[in-house]
Amino acid sequence: KILVIGANGQIGTELVIALRNKYGAEQVIASDINNPAYAIRNSGPFEFANVLDKDTLHHLFHKHEPTQVYLLAAMLSATGEQRPKMAWDLNMNGLLHVLDLAVEFKTAKVFWPSSIAVFGPNSPKQNTPQYCVMDPNTVYGFSKLAGERWCEYYHTKHGLDVRSIRYPGIISWKAAPGGGTTDYAIHIFYEALKTGTYQSFLSANTMLPMMYMDDAIRATLSLMDAPTENISIRSSYNLGGVSFTPDELAAQIKTQMPGFTISYADNDPRQAIADSWPQSIDYTQAHQDWNWIPEYDLPRMTATMLENLKNSLVL
Numbered sequence: 001k002i003l004v005i006g007a008n009g010q011i012g013t014e015l016v017i018a019l020r021n022k023y024g025a026e027q028v029i030a031s032d033i034n035n036p037a038y039a040i041r042n043s044g045p046f047e048f049a050n051v052l053d054k055d056t057l058h059h060l061f062h063k064h065e066p067t068q069v070y071l072l073a074a075m076l077s078a079t080g081e082q083r084p085k086m087a088w089d090l091n092m093n094g095l096l097h098v099l100d101l102a103v104e105f106k107t108a109k110v111f112w113p114s115s116i117a118v119f120g121p122n123s124p125k126q127n128t129p130q131y132c133v134m135d136p137n138t139v140y141g142f143s144k145l146a147g148e149r150w151c152e153y154y155h156t157k158h159g160l161d162v163r164s165i166r167y168p169g170i171i172s173w174k175a176a177p178g179g180g181t182t183d184y185a186i187h188i189f190y191e192a193l194k195t196g197t198y199q200s201f202l203s204a205n206t207m208l209p210m211m212y213m214d215d216a217i218r219a220t221l222s223l224m225d226a227p228t229e230n231i232s233i234r235s236s237y238n239l240g241g242v243s244f245t246p247d248e249l250a251a252q253i254k255t256q257m258p259g260f261t262i263s264y265a266d267n268d269p270r271q272a273i274a275d276s277w278p279q280s281i282d283y284t285q286a287h288q289d290w291n292w293i294p295e296y297d298l299p300r301m302t303a304t305m306l307e308n309l310k311n312s313l314v315l
């Protein structure tokens with residue numbers, strides 16, 4: 001069995017779908033603190049779980065004896081700055097509960113997402129390397145940095161096969177994002193189709209590392225399928241896709257929707273968060289260890305997002 005904790009989230013929803021396609025629906029237990037989202041409600045088993053309630057989690061591990069666990073429950077960067085202590089508690093103690101239970105129940109593999117938010121104002125901005133100065137100044141960022149240290153520690157001290165990816169901003173349409181700084185690059189597509197215009201909360205030239213969800217899911221499954229001897233990074237792998245600015249994204253949308261217009265709000269608190277992050281990521285290690293190559297560039301991502309949103313019910 002495979003247990004996905006945080007199944008209702010932006011990534012969790014699509015991981016459940018991908019894992020059910022790969023292993024069979026009945027093999028993948030989706031769990032979350034809230035009711036299952038539409039996309040996963042009728043496609044396989046679901047369990048309520050609050051990742052901070054270790055007793056409930058213990059019961060789930062005992063009942064299902066998962067061979068793999070994917071922990072996606074977390075509070076993202078923007079929301080984390082509004083509720084810093086809750087973000088720290090959820091992101092840190094949720095991970096520690098899962099690491100402890102995975103050791104206790106001898107779970108074969110654990111996946112835990114980190115983020116390019118682990119880099120900070122003094123990290124190199126271009127082609128940010130796997131190892132460099134990391135001074136994240138958001139609770140989300142340093143909770144992910146501390147989480148990486150815990151993952152490596154549980155691998156070293158307990159032999160736990162825990163694997164992790166520093167996701168860039170992820171663009172998708174199947175499930176809404178929750179409180180991220182990069183979410184402008186999702187909202188823009190909904191607004192383009194609904195109203196033909198979008199006011200970006202990040203400034204025109206804010207360059208950020210991004211990735212279309214299908215690439216992110218493929219990277220995750222590639223990492224988890226790789227032979228353990230190929231895994232040279234037990235903190236978290238840098239992962240890159242495509243970097244762009246709001247202005248570049250708007251220009252790409254205009255190639256398909258000539259009437260689309262973008263405007264820019266100023267002094268949104270998320271601007272400072274974005275300015276503390278890298279602009280592009282060096283993912284050499286992921287390429288060397290498990291052959292990572294992104295497949296979605298900006299034109300393909302834009303065309304795919306518009307096409308799917310036009311046909312979906314969410315507008």
Ligand code: VAH
Pocket residue numbers: 076077078115116117140167168169170179180181182183
């Ligand atoms: C956020 N989408 O904005 C997340 C991600 C790199 C960005 O961690 O917080």
